[in-house]
Amino acid sequence: MKTSVLVVGGGLAGTSAALFLAWRGVPVTLVEKHPGSSPHPRAVGFTARVEELLRAVGLADGLPPSRMVKGFGIRRVRVESLAGEWFEETFWSPPAELSEIEYSPCTGVGVAQDRMEPILRDKARELGADIRMSTRMLEFSQDDDGVTAIVQGDGEPYEIRADHLIAADGHRSPIREALGITRSGRGYMHTSRSVLFRAPLNEYLKDGIGQFIVDGVGFLTTYGDGRWVLMLEDREYDEPELRQQIVRAIGRDDLDIEIITTGRWTISAAVADQFAKGRVFLAGDAAHTLPPSRGGFGANVGIEDSHNLAWKLAAVLNGESRPSLLDTYDAERRPVALLCHQQIFARNDGHNRDGEPDDAPLIDNSAMHYGVLYRSDAVLGAGPELPxxxxxEQWNGQPGTRAPHVWIAPGKSTLDLFQRGWVLVADHPQWEEAAKQLGIRYERIEQLDVFGLSAKGASLVRPDGYIAWRSTDLPDDPAGTLETAFRTSSAGTP
Structure with missing residues (x-):
């Protein structure tokens, strides 16, 4: 069989890739060796930026809001036990400078990974993605024209031919290993055991704290749906011992406790030294293994990888852009992963067990979620001197950053103007005429100051909602200036 893009791995990054590609009309096939999601929920909670991406494809409505507290992340405290004495609150990042500025129309999503993945799968299928669970990739090869993979489901192995392959096959990533791509970073940190259980403990969440470092026991957190996970030291536990540890962490033995499952987790940190090789691209944990306990970067960053890659693959496959546009995936996303790695180890997770913290300036959550900078050939004017x-509000519409949010009508954000294609934002008839000549959608808004523009300026926004270029004022030749900027940033065909 043939497809445009083959995705290997049905976790959050892989399923998001299938979803974003299908939404853009790209034929995509996903294979996942497991029959469904892991029984252990793993990641919990998704940032407002990820909710923005889901909002664009029609998925955010109806999802429960995140428990993240503005400027603080999820609050964490050290305790004797839930029912015992509570001590100091700990922060994995410094509190942000609280501001009256609203950064997003979204607040984040409070859903566990085992429940988010089926939502993404169902939407991807609805949009036309071919998702094949219980199907393992056995081998692959690539040539100048595409990728050939041998996969196997319940029957005999068969061949899939694709133009490109996305490796979202986890932190051990056989595809990354086969490509010979090395990794850098802190490496192995520690191994933990976990027990997932259900218990009526909502009374301990009333103060907005959702994570607990329990002295002498381990780390306890909730998934917000009646399920809790207790992380313990790495050794074997029988069920009576697990119940004993849960009772110690809770501080009471009068509750009905249902043990759901257990797990063993190797915590490590590493970033691939390249995110692409030929026609194969790495995404999610295959590209970067980022420990989940200090800022929630791992799953969210993986979904954003897939979003960045999807519009570029769509543009190349439909002939709008040259293949060189795909080189900007590594140039844009790998520095973000490296920055997240740095920030993880500049922060204290409250356990103090993974070596000395990195001596690096701490960047607050609002900047990490909404304000990372892309530098690549798909951005004009993002120089090395920039942070x-x-x-x-500090970027003020800087090219290479996410287009800012501001309400332009009741219930309608500037962000709702983007992600379907290239958009020129301005409020001047000469820019409107220039956009019309090039076939670029023109959106007139009056709030040009949040884009750092004068009344005669314009910003060119990419299909992923990032600013590719801007002119703060009106040049002598608006149409020629815009054409040059568009052809350069989009790797557009002549």
């Missing part, structure tokens, strides 16, 4: 991340 890697800032809050949106």
């Amino acid at each position: 890697p991340a800032q809050r949106p």
Whole structure:
């Protein structure tokens, strides 16, 4: 069989890739060796930026809001036990400078990974993605024209031919290993055991704290749906011992406790030294293994990888852009992963067990979620002198950053103007005429100041909602200036 893009791995990054590609009309096939999601929920909670991406494809409505507290992340405290004495609150990042500025129309999503993945799968299928669970990739090869993979489901192995392959096959990534791509970073940190259980403990969440470092026991957190996970030291536990540890962490033995499952987790940190090789691209944990306990970067960053890659693959496959556009995936996303790695180890997770913290300036959550900077050939005017991340109001519409949010009508954000294609934002008839000549959608808005523009300026926004270029004022030849910027940033065909 043939497809445009083959995705290997049905976790959050892989399923998101299938979803974003299908939404853009790209034929995509996903293979996942497991029959469904892991029984252990793993990641919990998704940032407002990820909710923005889901909002664009029609998925955010109806999802429960995140428990993240503005400027603080999820609050964490050290305790004797839930029912015992509570001590100091700990922060994995410094509290942000609280601001009256609203950065997003979204607040984040409070859903566990085992429940988010089926939502993404169902939407991807609805949009036309071919998702094959219980199907393992046995081998692959690539040539100048595409990728050939041998896969096997319940029957005999068969061949899939694709133009490109996305490796979202986890932190051990056989595809990454086969490509000979090395990794850098802190490496192995520690191994933990976990027990997932259900218990009526909502009374301990009333103060907005959702994570607990329990002295002498381990780390306890909730998935917000009646399920809790207790992380313990790495050794074997029988069920009576697990119940004993849960009772110690809770501090009471009068509750009905249902043990759901257990797990063993190797915590490590590594970033691939390249995110692409030929026609194969790495995404999610295959590209970067980022420990989940200090900022929630791992799953969210993986979904954003897939979003960045999807519009570029769509543009190349439909002939709008040259293949050189795909080189900007590594140029844009790998520095973000490296920055997240740095920030993880510049922060204290409250356990103090993974070596000395990195001596690096701490960047607040608002900057990390909304204000990372892309530098690549798909961005004009993002020089090396700029910092890697800032809050949106500090960027003020800087090319290489996410287009800022501002309400332009009741219930309608500037962000709702983007992600379907290239957009020129301005409020001047000469820019409107220039966009019309090039076939670029023109959106007139009056709030040009949040884009750092004068009344005669314009910003060119990419299909992923990032600013590719801007002119702060009106040049002598608006149409020629815009054409040059568009052809350069989009790797557009002549």
